[in-house]
Amino acid sequence: MNTAWIYLILAGLCEIGWAFGLKYSEGFSKLWPSVITVVVMILSFVLLAQAMKTLPLGTAYASWTGIGAVGTAILGIVLLGEPRDAVRLICIGLIIAGVLGLKFLAKE
Template sequence: MKWLFLVIAGLLEVCWAIGIKFSEGFTKFIPSIFTIIGMIASFYFLSLSLKELPLGTAYAIWTGIGTVGTVILGVILFKEPIDLIRLICIGFIVIGIIGLKLVSPH
């Protein structure tokens, strides 16, 4: 369950990061509410995973999922540029996430 909680936390991080963009600096009420709820839920699930996972591993994977997901949705939703160098860098993050999971003693 700890890994499931961590994945949920990472996906919720993507949600609130994208929500910040839609809230336009917290000036739009409904997107701001969803963003805040996403933040709280993301931190809650991260805290559940931290009951059993090492802090450094969990935090790195949480931010990695958030980073990769936010980049992907940024390209899809906001037409942000994507090029080979960005793809390579995202690939390194994914490799890091997989590596941390594989070497985690939990």
């Protein structure tokens, strides 16, 4: 795995972090959750920008949002008791398949 993909995975993990931060900042009404959320957002964008130096725009952006969406959905299920019905899990699986396809099948 090259450095750009490592940056991209880290950026996606940060996206998961700031998505959860948005939940706990309660509309940016709580100071410290809001500050942490903004810091993690900035870090996510910086890492994404580093990945985009060598990865194609569409691949990087779609993978970043996919990692963030899947991670946030799974943590929502596990930590927040969000629905875990079969259709939702299949859709999460399709997003994972798309990200893996962009990583392993798309020409960079």
